[in-house]
Amino acid sequence: MTFAPLRWPDTADAVIRGDLTIAVAYVTPAGGAVVTSVSPVGLGDREAGRLGFTTSLGFPRKLERILRDPHVALAYHTRDHGFATDASLVLAQGSASVDLRPSPERLAELARAGERFLGKTPRGPVWNWLLREYHQERVFVDVDVERFTVWPDLAARGAPTVTGAAPPGAPAGQAPPAKGTAPRVDVSALARRIRGLPHRLLAYRGADGHPVVVPVTVTGHDAAGLRLDAPEGLLPPGGRRAGFLAHAFRPQCVGLGMRTLTGWLTVTEEGVRYAPHTSKGLAAPPYKGLLTVSNGLLAKYGLWRARRDGTAARLRGLAARGPAE
Template sequence: MANWSHNVDDIFAGDQATALAYATPAGGVVCTPVTNFGQRDRSTATIIVNSSIGMPGKLERIRRNPKVALAFHTRAHGFSDRVEYVLVQGTASLSPPIPDYPSTLDSWEDFDGPRPTAPLWKHWLRVYYTRVEIRIAVERIAVWPDLNCTGEPQIHGTPTPAERPPAQRPPANGTRP
């Protein structure tokens, strides 16, 4: 279980645009945007982001292999002006779909603005507003001093493995187009 600093907590509270990385069945990794509304619990080292049910493949892959990473990689959207790049690693669990998820959050309009009220928009956005919480039990946090990830990261929680895997061999036909 990882604990984090007040500076990192400011990033968790204020960044809306985050990238969630999860494993594919073929052993690759997919990075996809998820929405952060500042939900976290330092006492249990938990961060909650959410995703629309409109991406069932992503959700099924996370159910099969819950080891995920979450990158707080930009300050372009949100309320934090911190300069650090933060990478969270942990184990995800998914909630059942929550209809009208925005109504469960006090912070929805702070991040996403007012919701449309016209009946047509309510109908069209019902899938978007039906969301699944992705609750991440934080195991490790790597914090780089800037968004370019220069320098050595500061590690909170489980130490990184001392041994690195061997480098891949170069592509047989080179890297030219």
């Protein structure tokens, strides 16, 4: 059965075309979700109902999980340093496909779009060599959107407008992990690390399999985890695996910080508690030249490693096989 493309609403168009950085969430084999930040540079085909972003072979786990389970969500949650001014929060949920070998035309279009958001690309013999893998070995993730949810403000307050599939009910609580639900990282140290990262989001797997991304506020912490506040009704009651993202970025993403967590979310009448189990951080230098050199070298190393350890071939095999049943 085929379905007509879901054309996103007018209120979301400027946001999708203009946000510099968004959050992308995907699900894990254990039924949790991971949420991270990307710069989509306005990628999207409104008539086809398709959004997108790019990544690289240097992040194989993200690609493997999306190839195995294509349920993803994109949250356009901040207007910082972009071109959109509308105050709405846009959540797009859909099914992803991965283009591991994009055409030269598609790569050229990406380069043009990227310069609008990220600034002019340096050129010359040395720069062309340094940035070859960064620009020519990109992987595209295309998302056929099944539901758009638009809140009137970035904090997800107020009644949302939904376009597409009706939202499912709240998902049931999950069985606790075998190692228990308590924090597995130092919560106090984690609280210090995210203090300067003002954008905070939580993601969990919804009842229909799509991740749900919710803006949250950290109101405190103790040995049991982070205490959170979220808009009423957006976090389901009970316990479940969930991902957490805290990040910040500067104009053209020259200088950014990001911390991604996985852990256990508990929602009761007494409040919301998040017990972190894993924590990974990323920081990019606030100097354009140094950032460009770093991107080029990391892309070269990532591609070399992916070819050497078989990642590239494994991803191609997963893409040819399709999502796991």
